[in-house]
Amino acid sequence: MTAVCIYAGGLAPPWNEDMSDGLSLRFLGATGTVTGSKFLISAGHSRLLVDSGLYQGDRELRRRNWAPVPGLTPDVDAVVLSHAHLDHCGYLPRLVRDGFSGPVYCSPWTAHVVPIVLRDAAHLQEEDAQYAARRGSSRHDPPLPLFDTGDAEKAIALLRPLPYGRNQPVSGMTVRLQRAGHILGSSTVEVQAAGGSVAFSGDLGRCTHPLLAPPDPAPAVDALVVESTYGDRRHPPRSLHALAEPIGRALARGGVVLIPAFAVDRTPVLLMALRELMTSGALPVVPVYVDSPMALAALEVYREAVREGSLEIRAEVRRAATDPFDPGELRLAHTVEESRRLNSPPAPCVIISASGMATGGRVVHHLEHLAPHPRNLILLPGFQVAGTRGRALLDGASTLKMFGRYVPVRAEVAGVDELSAHADADGLLAWLRSAVSPPDTCYVVHGEPGPSSVLAARIGTELGWSAVLPRYAERVLL
Structure with missing residues (x-):
């Protein structure tokens, strides 16, 4: 039996902590929007954050970068990055500023690119704070950056390159990365713990990317979290x-x-x-x-x-x-x-x-x-x-x-969309079909509400899977 669950957004209801003995997942970003990716996995006393991204776009979303993240504290055991775009790695220096000091796993090429992105982001944060101080346009005196260059350098020092296909133990969990074909170093992330498993597409690339090899097949897991940036459209054939x-x-x-x-x-x-x-x-x-x-x-x-x-x-x-x-x-x-x-x-x-x-x-x-x-x-x-x-x-x-x-x-x-590095709706469905067995639930994230809803509906009707649009801060058992 298939189900397509569409939620209207907003903050999810409080979680009953007594239910959290098994493997659970909390959606702390990229719900109803294409930015701010953060997903917290818990298994017993172990906690792993998949992606640590900044919100971009309108002011309401950007304000979330400054607000406490529900359920996320700096004592998480580790972070895994799917790739080096700011909306997937840019919150890391803030997490470090707040006290995080654990390992940050990512592919080797992502470990080359993340320092470039974080140093640039820190520089811009510092410039914005200086500009606000000159203009007197901040409620704070003096205006402070979300994070600074020192925070970025501390975050960079935590990077731990993890080759594709290698199982990495992380505080009672096991993490494995595979190619996602989106940008250099981009990865899908598979996590196994407490007898269950969940995988994240990250940002999935196109098979026709002119520079990068196509994504590896989707893993067979209990729960699959898939992006939906272009979930309601097809890219035209690659033509210049x-x-x-x-x-x-x-x-x-x-x-x-x-x-x-x-x-x-x-x-x-x-x-x-x-x-x-x-x-x-x-x-x-x-x-x-x-x-x-x-x-x-x-x-x-x-x-x-x-x-x-x-x-x-x-x-x-x-x-x-x-x-x-x-x-x-x-x-x-x-x-x-x-x-x-x-x-x-x-x-x-x-x-x-x-x-x-x-x-x-x-x-x-x-x-x-x-x-x-x-x-x-x-x-x-x-x-x-x-x-x-x-x-x-x-x-x-x-x-x-x-x-x-x-x-x-x-x-x-x-x-022009011809150069987009994101898979379109057909590409996303093709990747999902490549899994040797279907997940119990497919969670559709990292998209605006319209594209996400369309993709979730197609997953239900064409693949016969249960597809869900999670709400911000919602937590589910896997």
Whole structure:
């Protein structure tokens, strides 16, 4: 018998601690939203946190980063990270600031990328606190960051690389990672304890990812927690036409193409796509700037993975004799002065800059200068969370608030899903089907309410599984 349980959100009812002798799971993030992933597993006196992510997007969600997390205390035994995106690892320094000092398990390449992400996040937190102090816009005196560079460095020191397929004992539980194919180092997480088992998809990648090998099959477990970012849609077949057409149009009219892009994975994939388009003649060869310290550091990690022949990299990329990330006139903006000059480029060019949803970083300065001019193009190559500038642009905003003032948006705005690193609904269902036996329950998380509900319904009708949309802070027995 199948069941699809759809909850309306809000805080779950109190948990009866007397029921917690067995294996239990508490959903402390990524419920009704695509950010803030945190899942607490308890078995007797052992507690394991899978992912420790920041909330991003609208103010109400971001406030949760500052609030106590229901049931989460810093004496958890360990943390396991599925991958290095901020909404999966960015809360870790705050957990450390509050007293956590246990091991943090992750794949070897995630251990390379997480330090880049956390150091950048700490720097931005410190900058935001300094800005609030100058503006007097905080209720606190002095304004404090959510965490600082010292917290980030302490968190980085706790990282423990765990190779794929190896069973790792963790305080009476066993953890195993497998490839998720989303970004370099991304993993699915399987946990066994107290005679039960649960697995987490993390963010699941696409089988057609141009750089990374496909995800490994889903494990056979009692409970399966699956993301649903694109749970209500199908990606179009991979074609670079949707990318080439607006870029070519903007360059032909003498414009600048500004691409807010996630530093990890999206920037390397964009460079590969631009290389293909420019070497084939589909686009003219123009300077392509990467303007993000974080993206430059992540790009070097990706180059290292290619050089070392990592099995996470597709075989055809490993065998290539040339740099897969150089479109022909690749230019790296290392300094602040180099970045400032890109606010008014002298000739048509492409600028790739973080952050991917235009919530902060150097790309906001470029938006301020480039968005008012109709000849330019703002290209958004991935999912945009509600409440971000990227989402506002996709929704047709005619002005954006930046640095305390409103800036007109007259540039062309285009969004493309062809480069998304997330599996679509069919990809998610295909991964679920790859499990040799079905779970007792499939929990659908990491999606906005609409996509999550659609995916849960398809899991029930097409796979015959019980599918549930858990509420924030809800706790269930496994």
